[in-house]
Amino acid sequence: ATAPAPDMEGVTAALKAAMANGAPGAMARYVSPEGIQSRTVGVRDRVSGAAMDVNARFRIGSVSKTFSTVVLLQLVQEGKLSLDAPVNKYLPGALPDERITVRHLLTHRSGLADYTDAMFNSTVPGFEAVRNKVFSYQELLDLSLALPRTTEPGVSYKYSNANFVVVGMLIEKATGRPVADAYKRRIITPLKLRNTSYVHPDTRIKGLHVRGYLHPDEAGAPLVDSTEQTVSWAQSAGAVISSPGDLNMFTGALMRGRLLSPAMLQAMTTVTPTDATNTRFYGLGLRRYDLSCGTQIFGHTGTVQGFYTYAFSTRDGMRSLSAVANTSNHGAANTALGGTLEAAFCGKKPA
Numbered sequence: 001a002t003a004p005a006p007d008m009e010g011v012t013a014a015l016k017a018a019m020a021n022g023a024p025g026a027m028a029r030y031v032s033p034e035g036i037q038s039r040t041v042g043v044r045d046r047v048s049g050a051a052m053d054v055n056a057r058f059r060i061g062s063v064s065k066t067f068s069t070v071v072l073l074q075l076v077q078e079g080k081l082s083l084d085a086p087v088n089k090y091l092p093g094a095l096p097d098e099r100i101t102v103r104h105l106l107t108h109r110s111g112l113a114d115y116t117d118a119m120f121n122s123t124v125p126g127f128e129a130v131r132n133k134v135f136s137y138q139e140l141l142d143l144s145l146a147l148p149r150t151t152e153p154g155v156s157y158k159y160s161n162a163n164f165v166v167v168g169m170l171i172e173k174a175t176g177r178p179v180a181d182a183y184k185r186r187i188i189t190p191l192k193l194r195n196t197s198y199v200h201p202d203t204r205i206k207g208l209h210v211r212g213y214l215h216p217d218e219a220g221a222p223l224v225d226s227t228e229q230t231v232s233w234a235q236s237a238g239a240v241i242s243s244p245g246d247l248n249m250f251t252g253a254l255m256r257g258r259l260l261s262p263a264m265l266q267a268m269t270t271v272t273p274t275d276a277t278n279t280r281f282y283g284l285g286l287r288r289y290d291l292s293c294g295t296q297i298f299g300h301t302g303t304v305q306g307f308y309t310y311a312f313s314t315r316d317g318m319r320s321l322s323a324v325a326n327t328s329n330h331g332a333a334n335t336a337l338g339g340t341l342e343a344a345f346c347g348k349k350p351a
């Protein structure tokens with residue numbers, strides 16, 4: 001069946017709804033065999049008033065987890081790691097439970113607690129306390145290990161940034177190089193992602209970029225410009241910088257099989273439900289959303305101070321959408337932005 005034309009008015013309405021819910025600006029870029037369509041609303045910089053720009057870079061938050069997963073699965077393909085081996089086989093003594101496997105990390109079923117819940121319990125003070133800090137992977141893992149496990153290994157899905165901190169440790173142990181080198185050599189260079197980078201612990205977003213604005217917890221309090229930060233609290237769990245076009249290319253190329261073997265991509269897209277709606281699923285470092293029109297889309301979402309991101313493609317990689325709003329800590333803005341997915345992939349609702 002031919003895919004429905006995207007409802008770009010619906011995409012624009014979703015972007016405007018994100019603005020109505022506190023985002024200074026938002027944008028979306030949709031790619032299909034019929035071509036590229038972009039929409040932008042509002043500003044990328046509240047001080048200068050510069051308009052949102054679809055060529056601008058921004059922090060993609062946990063969409064970084066899919067970059068880290070691709071690298072790890074390539075290492076599995078190369079025989080350097082095994083998905084069902086204990087993590088401690090490669091990082092002796094790292095985890096207190098020998099039963100936790102590499103696969104448990106990628107499926108958020110390890111039971112390792114998410115240290116960011118406490119770190120950002122008070123949004124702005126928590127952010128200000130870490131925005132210029134540089135953590136080692138071990139310091140972040142220690143924050144998690146100081147907390148109770150959240151599940152027996154493999155038993156249930158409990159999302160945790162700690163899982164992808166350990167993924168970063170595995171990548172650096174297996175390659176003997178920083179994760180930045182692996183992202184560059186295995187993803188950024190082969191796909192020519194000229195607006196994608198991993199610059200931890202540099203706090204800047206170089207070149208044309210979107211400024212991010214964090215909502216404080218206190219209603220009515222002024223937005224906080226959160227653009228400059230190390231993102232050292234996340235690193236391989238959330239510190240990649242990219243652009244709408246590069247994210248379209250990344251998710252599309254991933255689904256078209258340019259980064260992983262067919263068997264490994266099949267493993268990555270083999271999912272289990274993450275909630276009771278039976279429309280939201282998680283595979284290996286990858287989300288699957290089942291849309292109202294029956295289309296299944298694969299990708300990831302991101303929430304980092306000042307930026308909400310969605311980056312998804314169809315399973316054949318022929319249709320991709322990336323969307324960003326330059327705010328965070330405002331759930332209604334995030335939900336509104338998510339409306340771009342149904343509009344783009346399902347097209348106009350029947351009258």
Ligand SMILES: CC1(C)S[C@@H]2[C@H](NC(=O)CCCC[C@H](NC(=O)C[NH3+])C(=O)[O-])C(=O)N2[C@H]1C(=O)[O-]
Nearest residue numbers: 061062116120121123301302303304305328329
């Ligand atoms: C599962 C998520 C939503 S959270 C996880 C990761 N982001 C974080 O862990 C940052 C959490 C604090 C962000 C902050 N919120 C607060 O400080 C609240 N007190 C804000 O909104 O800027 C990411 O990205 N993932 C999202 C994902 O995967 O979609």
